[in-house]
Amino acid sequence: MAAIVTTTQDTGLPDLIEDGGEVRVLDTILAERLGYDRPRDIRKLVKRHREALGGMGSLLHRGANPGPKGGRRATAFYLTEVQTLFILAKSETARANVELAYVTQVFTEFRRGNLVARDADTQARLDAYQADRQARLARHLEEKEAREDALRFLNRGCRR
Incomplete structure (x- = not known):
């Protein structure tokens, strides 16, 4: 596994990684893009849906540094595209709703046979x-x- 983007997080973890030919995104990066006020809160959602996410592929996790203010070590998750879309549907932020509407429209076009x-x-x-x-x-x-x-x-x- 090799980091493909340098870290911008105070966790010491890269934002994106490549694992088995698939790009995975760090949970807190997804949370920031979805408008979470506290990006680490997305981990509660990931843990709540751990079984479903595991059914979509391995749920890759790493220990994360507590950050500059100290605190406990945390578990950070790297999500595949499919896992990311699942969390997108479950996150219920305004930004997630916009993105989910787009994904739904694309899949509707596929189901109607307009995409093959x-x-x-x-x-x-x-x-x-x-x-x-x-x-x-x-x-x-x-x-x-x-x-x-x-x-x-x-x-x-x-x-x-």
Whole structure:
């Protein structure tokens, strides 16, 4: 893994890195671009969605220096493009809403067939993503149904 942009952060970490042929962005850089008043707060969001992010690829993290004012060492995350888009959707800042609207419009055009895969390999990846999406949705629905069944069962027991 090699740093591709020099650090501008007081964490001692580079803003962007290359990992396995993919560019990753430091969480606090994303937070600044999204208008967070306290960029480190984005880490709470990343941690809350750790499982989902891990399903999109490894969730790369590094120890971050506490900064010039001292404090505790922190865990900084480097997000892939897909993970970044997920956090974008979850961050609920005004800037994120603008960016999310743009991404949604592009994907809508793709879904309508106005954008097409450039080759068979790309189409195969898109098909694999769709299959993974369908599997995740099916698991989600199964889990939801199991929770609802459990609640119905518990509620019947309380009425007796």
